[in-house]
Amino acid sequence: MSSNAKWVISLIFAIVGVVALAVAVIYLTVPIHSLPSFMPGRHSGAGTYHKRGAIAAVIAVVLLIIAIVVGLGARTTAVRSSSSAPLQPE
Helix, strand or coil, X not given: CCHHHHXXXXXXXXXXXXXXXXXXXXXXXXXXXXXXXXXXXXXXXXXXXXXXXXXXXXXXXXXXXXXXXXXXXHHHHHHHHHHCCCCCCC
């Protein structure tokens, strides 16, 4: 796989991870009755969704770790391919 494709995959994982982190923060800080309409589980009860927030936080951390690993792999592939390229005589 090319390093450009790895960068794109890394970027996608990072974006989805940041979105999952935002969802986790919303679930952990906003009361149930004040959740935005696009968030599932909205009802008139009291409290917050700790379980959903924790799951979203775990998913965010996993996705961000995957993004870092894939990004570092793309970086080492790019460095390795540029250093192994033969020099062109002028």
